[in-house]
Amino acid sequence: MGPEVPGVGDVPGVADVPGVRGGRGGEAGVNLLNLRSHNAALVLDLLRTAGPAGISRLELAERTGLTPQAVSKITARLRAEGLAVEAGRRASTGGKPRTVLRLVPEAGHAVGLHLDRDELTVVLCDLTGAVVAERRASLGLGAGADAVVEGAAGEVEALIAGVSVLGVGVALPGPLDHVRGVLHRVTGFPEWDGFPLRDVLVGRLGVPVAVDKDTNAAALGIALGGGSGAGSGGGSFAYLHLGTGLGAGLVIGGGVHRGARTGAGEFGHQVIQLGGPVCGCGDRGCIEVLCLEAVGRGDVDEAARVMGVGAANLVGLLDIDLVLLGGRTVAGHPEAFVRGVRAVLGERARREGVGAGVPVRVASGGARGVAEGAAQLLLAPLFGRGEG
């Protein structure tokens, strides 16, 4: 079902299915292809952000810096591939009415799979990132590799029956290696160390797969504004996720900052109490264990204060524009967490004499935010928005 959409096999972190895609031509052909698909991605991204109202070819040329001829060629190809259609005419100042084009959301789909420590959520998203189908199941990361892979693959197959998809984005707690799709010692589940989750799922499902940390996936979804509301506007923000663990996704200059080894954003394991309680990671006094212990004894205000101390460290290190809070535990007490984190950031700003603290809000992706962001691991590269 659906037309052919641009490939994702050359994007770092996305493993394609061996032998499915045809070989490419000579060197010159490869360069030309890359250039064309880069410009097509720019045009597609403008069509995506224009929404149902559409955008004219002239506006596309102005906003991309491409010539009108180049834009016409690209839009003709996108229309031939079913990715764009004419969306009526719009009056223009002085001249004749201009035909506007819009993206066809249902021309392609991707799956987002959120593997949490005790349950999984899987969503089917259209090209705009909107969720068109969803499934949930209880499945523990501690159930063993065979059970987790089979359980997850079964849910994905049930969701996509009859739909051809670009691939599956998988998000789970780190640490892990996004580029190779290999897990490290997942906090609380060290038995996953070295497991090639991406390649195992490619073999099992027969579609391209990308694997990333839950926090990075959620941050990517927010940065693209897909369903989650809080678009970053090309700025920088930290997404702090408190669920069964505590982590951060960092968006800097509009793109997700993962670091060379996907090690960025290990927010929860900064030590803030020397000799403190033992954390699931094996260290002591990590912000994660202090936060989870406070939640465990029902002291949400203390958990929020601990989270705020970590957020203040981040703001001090990176000078980010915005702090967004998400995850199951935050969703249970959103006002208390926003108030607590905001108070610590506000105190810091007053001490520094820089006026008001960095704004703090709840990320509006809700319980599905991570799964939606995981689908963007496959969708974003089509719009040239894959990497930071």
Ligand SMILES: [Zn+2]
């Ligand atoms: Zn720790």
